[in-house]
Structure formats: structure tokens, C-alpha cells
Amino acid sequence: MDGIDHLADERNKAQFDVDAMKIVWAGSRHAFEVSDRISKLVAADPGFRKDNRPMLGRNELFKNTLRKAAYAWKRIIELHLSEEEAAKLRFYVDEPAYTDLHWGMFVPAIKGQGTEEQQQKWLPLAYKMQIIGCYGQTELGHGSNVQGLETTATFDPQTDEFVIHSPTLTSSKWWPGGLGKVSTHGVIYARLITDGRDHGVHGFIVQLRSLEDHSPLPGITVGDIGMKFGNGAYNTMDNGVLRFDHVRIPRDQMLMRVSQVTREGKYMQSDVPRQLVYGTMVYVRQTIVADASCALSRAVCIATRYSAVRRQFGSQDGGPESQVIDYKTQQNRLFPLLASAYAFRFVGEWLKWLYTDVTQRLQTNDFSTLPEAHACTAGLKSVTTTATADGIEECRKLCGGHGYLCTSGLPELFAVYVPACTYEGDNIVLLLQVARFLMKTVSQLGSGKKPVGTTSYMGQIEHLMQCRSNVQRAEDWLKPSAILEAFESRAARMSVACAQNLTKFTNPEEGFAELSADLVEAAVAHCQLIIVSKFIEKLLQDIPGKGVREQLEALCNIYALFLLHKHQGDFLSTGCITAKQASLANDQLRSLYSQVRPNAIALVDAFNYTDHFLGSILGCYDGNVYPKLYEAAWKDPLNDSVVPEGYHEYIRPLLKQNLRTARL
């Protein structure tokens, strides 16, 4: 606006090579270059404008999303974008749309659960978007309990077809994104019934709408489920409701990689585990962890830049007031979130590796790492999305009153992000899955079966159950070994305590239900250990760039010590550390905040977000916040007229009446 960089002084304070950090954040030089190029392309294209979103009504908003999706697809084809570039384009366009479910769930479901033949038939159509698909699992009556779904797929051997039916109101499909108004097809989950026998939930490809005029096919009732939380936000998505009235589909539209139904109606299972039916959820949960780091870093970037611009109190001798970022309370709320964004980035990278590894193993019929992949994706999805949703809201509060304005970008970011705590598995339900996995691991400890992967720390259970931290000075908390031992012994002791308590119940399921709150806490401790240990592992790698490693070490320590402080009840009650050591951790944390403070702006610059993507006046790169806020206010439709619509109808009569009363 005035061409001045109001954050230049802050940028000059940085003690590390920001460009090198940008590459660490992106994952590689190649990833950085793709991301940088595509983000600028999107920002420069008026077709991807998004600042008017909170003002639009639902119909306008939705049509606008349809336009953007079609335009994005056109640009992807015109520019011959690769899959990686197209995914980046979607990311920077920053608008939830039916395409997410098509590419993110419908296609992966066919890839993961379809036979070779089915993939050959359906994927080319889906890749060209000649059909558009959704993921139709959740129903009005059941989401978490997938085994409780009620939609039926009954095999009719006379016609070699399945009859898809919604027998009750609660069996109506409810929530699938893209279903409400767009999808022509869906992978629909239904109970498979052959010869009167119920074989549980399986996936079926079902055509929902005509490819000629988009009208629902006979027997199908479909629509949108209505407005969701927040203006704009997730209302760009057509989450849908769907009912089937004896809809017939050919037998070969059951996804048959895991189990098959023969022409005669015989049900057969392959030697792949039936849990592969849940495979698409494992894939998406893994992507959600990486996405958590993006959403949190975006909020943190806004709050950090604004905290450096905003001044309140502390003027001395008529000089400038203090920047709010210099208040220790602000740092204590903001810097752990900055550290968390980096921590989630690295654990997301690792989880992607784990997922790729398990997928390659599955292709060679090695299913041994599937339980761990399920536990890791479920647990990390839960812990990172909870922290991110809470973190975005904290960033809004860190921006004071201006954070509540839509132009801060934070209300919409929160409203779009918060359902991540629920979709792809309610976060508590997912932690209970982790807890089951942990209880199984503990119960096998005496059997000679060596725990592997993320539970390998349990292999030293005798040591972890009795060790005492040897931290004596605050700086001792900077040793990765001190941090790891504290987190490992906390996690191990909480799991073992739950396992011991479970033995007091004659019925293990009753015990599990009764102790579920403790089990969830043990699962959180285990997941936090994974995140801390993956951050520490990252630091063992070669990290080029002046001062980059030092900054990452500081952030890693902030992440770990902040968690230690927040959960000190766990660490103290399990006897892993003493009250004195907890207090030393806090001293060290304060000193780390001072170390990060001069680098804070550069650390958020390293995310390399454009002003378009941030969508926030408070977070704009040049920090020129006040003129922009002032100007934006005048653009609000309410300011289109000086005297508001409704004055003559509702204000004037009131004022006149008051006048008469006053004269009396």
C-alpha cells in the first residue's frame, strides 16, 4: 500500500538463513520450487479470488465454488500440470469442494479396494472427471460405528445384481461431501447380504445421477444437508443426504479386492485382511496430519506478524509502546504453537513415509505393519487436529479484537478446520483405537514378542518403569536423551497402569469402557512421544543453511518442554520427574522463548505463504495493518449507503416516537 516493509526491522533480526529454512519446511528444493511457483500462479489469477466468501449467500457461494473448480480443472489441463502441481493448486486455491472427495476418497477407495479389472474400468473415467464420485459411508444414525451401518446390498442371483436399499430413516446416507448436488457416482458402504446371510459392511460403486441431465436415477433421493458452522467456510461443500429405494446395480460394482460374490451368490474372502475395507480412511488420516501443519502454520503466521505490529502499553519517555510479541504471556501462548506447526510438519512427513511403506508391503501380501499404520494414522490425526483447532482459536485471541473480524482470516480458517476433529473419525473414538493397540502391545510384553516401530520403546519396559530423570540444571533439559526418557517413561507407565487396572475387571470390554478416559490419556501420551521423537530424528539429518539447525533445535525443545509443562500432572504422578525438574523445564522454556523471539518473523516467513493464501489483513507480509483494516471496512456492503436500508421503515419511526414521548 505504502510500499514500505513495516516488518523490515524484525526481518533484519533473524539469525538464520530463511531461504534454507523454506526448503526444510517444503521438504526438498523441488517441493519448494513447485509450491512457490503454484502459489504465485494462484495468487495472481483473479479467477481464484476468495476475499468475498464470507459475504456470499449459500447459493452464490456454492455456484462460485463450482465455477472455481471448473476453472481450476481447465488451468490444470491447459498448463499440463503434474499430479503434484495439481494438488498444490488445490491447496492454494484454498476452498473445500466436491473435487476433494472425488480425488481424495472416491479414487483412492477404488484404487485400494477394487480389483485390477475394476480399476481399469473406473479409474480412467474418474481421472478425466467424466464421472464425479463421493465417499458414501456415514449415515444419519451411524458414523463412528461403521459396523452399525444399515444400508443393505442384497444379492439377487436371478439377475446377477445387488439391490441397494435404505430400510430405515437412520440408514439415510448423511454427510458425504460432494454428494448433495454434484456427484454422479459414489462408493457406497452397505451391508452385504447373500442368501439371507449378512456379511457386514462392504463398498459398492453406485451411479447416482444421470450423465445426461444430472437428474437422480430412479429409486434415488438425494440433496444437501444444509448450512454448516461459519460464514463461507465449509459451506462451499455440498455435504449430502441420500436414500435408496431398491436400486439395482450389476454384481461387478461391488469392490472385490477384499471379498467377492460369485455368479452363484457364493461369498468368498481373499487372504487380505477385512480391515482393508477401512483402507481409504487410513490414507486420508495420513494426509490430514500433514494438513494440520499447514492450517496451524497459517494461523501462527498471521498471529506472529500481527503481534510484532501491534503495540500496547509500556511507552517510556514518549517513545513507542511495547510490541505485544514482547510480552512473555504472548510468547508463552504463541511460540509453542509455532513449534507445534514445525513438529506436525515433520511427523506428517514421517507418516507419509510409513503409509507408503505399508502400501508397498500390502502389494506383496505383507500385512504385518497394518495395525501399527492404523494406530499411528488414527492417533496422530487425533492429536494434531485437536491441537490445530485449539491453536487456530488461540491465534484469534492472540490478535485481540481485530482477530474477530473476518478480514483477519482467522474466523473462517477455524470454521473450515474444526470439523477435522470429527471427520475421518471422531478424535476420541480414534484415540480409543490407539489405546486398544497399546493394551495389546503391553499384554504381549511377557510373551517374548519384541515390540517394533513406534512401540519399540516398550522393549525396555523394566528400565522405563523405574528410571528417574537425572536432570539437575535447566540446560540439562536441552539433551534429547533427557527429553526422550521422560516422554517414553511417561507413556509406558500410563499404558502399563491402564493394563494393570484392566486386569481388575472380569469382563475386559466392561473394563475398557470404565477406564476409557484414562486410556485416552495414555494414547495421547504415546502419540506425543511419537511427535517429539520424530522431531528429534529430523535433527539427526543433514540440515544445511546458516543457523537453521539451531532454530529447529530450539523449536523442538519448546515443543517438548511445553508439553511437559502442560501435562506435568502425568509426568509427576507417574514419578518420571520431580517437581524441581518440572520447574527447571519451565525455566528452560522461558529462555528458549528469548532465543526464538528475534527469529519469530523469519520463522513464519519460512512458510512462504502468499498474502492471497493467508487471506488476512493482520498477517500481510508488509505488516501495514492499520490502513488496510481501515480501507477494508469501507468496502463492507453495509457501507454502500450512508443511511442504511431500513432507516425509513424501522429507525425513523422510532426516533419520531421518542420525540413525541420526550415532548410529553
Ligand SMILES: CCCCCCCCCCCCCCCCCCCCCCC/C=C/C(=O)SCCNC(=O)CCNC(=O)[C@H](O)C(C)(C)COP(=O)(O)OP(=O)(O)OC[C@H]1O[C@@H](n2cnc3c(N)ncnc32)[C@H](O)[C@@H]1OP(=O)(O)O
Ligand atoms: C475449488 C477448488 C477446486 C480445485 C480443483 C482441483 C482439482 C484437482 C486436484 C487434485 C488434487 C487432489 C486433492 C486431494 C485432496 C484430499 C483431501 C481429502 C479431504 C478429505 C476431506 C474429509 C472429508 C471427510 C470424510 C469422512 O469423514 S469419511 C467417513 C470417515 N469415518 C470414520 O472415520 C469412521 C470412524 N470409525 C472407524 O474407523 C471404525 O469403525 C472404528 C475403527 C472406530 C471401529 O471399527 P470396528 O468396530 O470395525 O473395529 P474394531 O474396533 O472392532 O476393530 C477391529 C479390528 O480392525 C482394526 N481396525 C480398525 N480400523 C482399521 C483401519 N482403518 N485400518 C486397519 N485396521 C483397522 C482394529 O484395530 C481391530 O484390530 P484387532 O482386531 O487386531 O484389534
Ligand SMILES: Cc1cc2nc3c(=O)[nH]c(=O)nc-3n(C[C@H](O)[C@H](O)[C@H](O)COP(=O)(O)OP(=O)(O)OC[C@H]3O[C@@H](n4cnc5c(N)ncnc54)[C@H](O)[C@@H]3O)c2cc1C
Ligand atoms: C464436515 C464433515 C464432512 C464429512 N464428510 C464425510 C464424507 O465425505 N463421507 C462420509 O461418509 N462421512 C463424512 N462425514 C462424517 C464423519 O465421518 C462422521 O461424522 C464422523 O466419523 C463422526 O461420527 P458421528 O458423527 O457418528 O459421531 P458420533 O460417533 O455420534 O459422536 C458423538 C459423540 O459420541 C462420542 N462417542 C462415539 N462413540 C464412542 C465410543 N465408542 N466411546 C466413547 N465415545 C464415543 C464421540 O466422541 C462424540 O463425542 C463428515 C463429517 C463432517 C463433520
